[in-house]
Amino acid sequence: MPIIIKSDEEIAIMHEGGRILAEVLELLTAEIHPGTIISDLDTIVKEEYIRRDVVPTFLGYHGFPAHVCVSVNDEIVHGIPSGRELQNGDIVGIDLGLTHKGFVADSALTVGVGTIGQEEQRLIDTTRRSLWAGIQAARPGARLSDISHAIQTCAEPEGYSLVREYVGHGIGRAMHEDPQVPNFGPPGRGPLLQKGMVLALEPMVNMGDCHTKQHDDNWTVSTLDGSLSAHFEHTIAITEEGPVVLTLRSDERELAATLAEPAKVRR
Numbered sequence: 001m002p003i004i005i006k007s008d009e010e011i012a013i014m015h016e017g018g019r020i021l022a023e024v025l026e027l028l029t030a031e032i033h034p035g036t037i038i039s040d041l042d043t044i045v046k047e048e049y050i051r052r053d054v055v056p057t058f059l060g061y062h063g064f065p066a067h068v069c070v071s072v073n074d075e076i077v078h079g080i081p082s083g084r085e086l087q088n089g090d091i092v093g094i095d096l097g098l099t100h101k102g103f104v105a106d107s108a109l110t111v112g113v114g115t116i117g118q119e120e121q122r123l124i125d126t127t128r129r130s131l132w133a134g135i136q137a138a139r140p141g142a143r144l145s146d147i148s149h150a151i152q153t154c155a156e157p158e159g160y161s162l163v164r165e166y167v168g169h170g171i172g173r174a175m176h177e178d179p180q181v182p183n184f185g186p187p188g189r190g191p192l193l194q195k196g197m198v199l200a201l202e203p204m205v206n207m208g209d210c211h212t213k214q215h216d217d218n219w220t221v222s223t224l225d226g227s228l229s230a231h232f233e234h235t236i237a238i239t240e241e242g243p244v245v246l247t248l249r250s251d252e253r254e255l256a257a258t259l260a261e262p263a264k265v266r267r
Ligand code: MG
Pocket: 095, 096, 097, 106, 107, 108, 202, 233
């Protein structure tokens, strides 16, 4: 499938959806405490989406039974909200999607519950940085794998591994469009990036090795070795001026300002 280029008008609609998604993700993050019941987060998303008149993209997607994916500790992605209670010291990945005026936005973050350890915090911080390194590399004239390489070379020197089986993706009227965006690989390969491409970048970083296992629920994916994993994701548009984060949250404005700087080529 060719990469579908979006018009300025389409990107403006995707930006509207991205802003709504960021707001709901911030509301959810504020609800993360020791004792939070995970399925209550799903209820919040359901209610907020009705209020904001957007469609829960994940609900029913290949049969997924909830509005949000919540993945705790060694769970990497695709956790189904359950009656499980969050404990002090847990790390929790929240992955959220919505459809607004026919276009999808997709974003995720990982946060600590209560007080977390230094190692947990370092994993979260590194995963966030690796996402932003990937975003920084997403400019017209760069190659797709420059993004992958930027993500990998941010996380691996910290002793972590990047999940191989799950990757970033093009996004638009469908949640998953071409191209796939791996979180590893040599630079300078794949299609040239150009204005109008919209991508969801989403590194999944494990404290241990990169291998994964799927649970009997056919959704939840965990690290095979039981090590902790973190996940951050943004939907971004490539413009002539550089990358624009469509799902930017209010605490990330300073990070977004760094995108005005041209990417430092790391080869
Ligand atoms: Mg996602």
